[in-house]
Amino acid sequence: MSTQARRERERAEREQAIIATARDLALAEGWDAVTTRRLAGEIEYSQPVLYSHFKGKDAIMAAVAVEGFAELAVALASARMSAADPRQAVADVAAAYTDFAEQRPAIYDAMFTLIVDLPFASQDVPTDLARGFAELAETVRPFAGDGDLETFTETFWSGLHGLVTLMRSGRLRRTDHDRRLAVLVDRFSR
Amino acid sequence: MSTQARRERERAEREQAIIATARDLALAEGWDAVTTRRLAGEIEYSQPVLYSHFKGKDAIMAAVAVEGFAELAVALASARMSAADPRQAVADVAAAYTDFAEQRPAIYDAMFTLIVDLPFASQDVPTDLARGFAELAETVRPFAGDGDLETFTETFWSGLHGLVTLMRSGRLRRTDHDRRLAVLVDRFSR
């Protein structure tokens, strides 16, 4: 039975290689550069191998997105923990969020704009996505007032997401980002 | 010279037909359904004719987006004018914004997410885009405090844009939209 175990291990490694390669390629040159042919070439297998691991290109992007949710949750948690006071926590978490999106634009796109049908069947996504959301919720909790915390958090999140996406599409000047972020933080921490 | 005038007029009409057809097709079936072959078939010309009017498919989408900016500006202005008081104006304009995006998702996408290089060379875009932005600015002016109105407006705009895009990608439940909108309005009208 050791050979079967080895095969399964190698297969898992190859699957991880596909995700990592797709991720690196997307970060370096954008998702348009991530073609199935090129991806297959990078991992030194033929195209159909990709489809024995994933249903299609969207599924590969979704797998990259899943990793992104975990990363984002960690980044937000770190920012929240190390903040001196609740108000500073909002500012730090907001900055961590937009920094994540700025530094990994392709991954952020896969997480929130490109992939419509996320694998909600999978266990990982709701978990890590919920973890990130929970970090946001805990951060703004002191300022939610008597209203619904979830709604309050979702609205704050929308503000961050809007800043990120409008800036990337060139509708907002990058130079004023910090000031806009300060306004958003101010509005949601009073 | 009348024949030449007629030709130019017919050519302008055909260009408008291309834009209108692309717009209708995108609204009805999404931008993926707007292929150059199908678009050419709808206007009863061959594909290359499209390229004698526009540089490519992106340019056609940009033309649709330009019309969208004008529409949005009108909708926002109407909402702002008919509001009873400044605070209600913020609520009404915000609702008008998200309604526009909800009812014309394809056009909204062309305006703010799909097209990266908008024809800023053209005169129309900055004008109509600026008109819409100016409507937002006038709406929130009473609540901007002593800070920069432009930055304040941009941040408010980001909130609206984030609500719209996160809801469309399925990250936010549609049922709670009104409550999120109320939170956003509350944060930016106090």
Add this chain to the structure above:
DNA sequence: TCCATTTCCTAGCGATGCTAGATATGAGAG
């Protein structure tokens, strides 16, 4: 050593955006 099963690749399909080269159209000169 031979067979059966699994794994993988070659080759190809349909569709996309876009374009070069051939063809039709029509205005103006003789």
Add this chain to the structure above:
DNA sequence: CTCTCATATCTAGCATCGCTAGGAAATGGA
């Protein structure tokens, strides 16, 4: 009225995309 030439338009095709069927190759067991 006819011919010419420029303009307008189409037919056909290219390169590329995501994806897949069918056959070849490798692998494990008898």
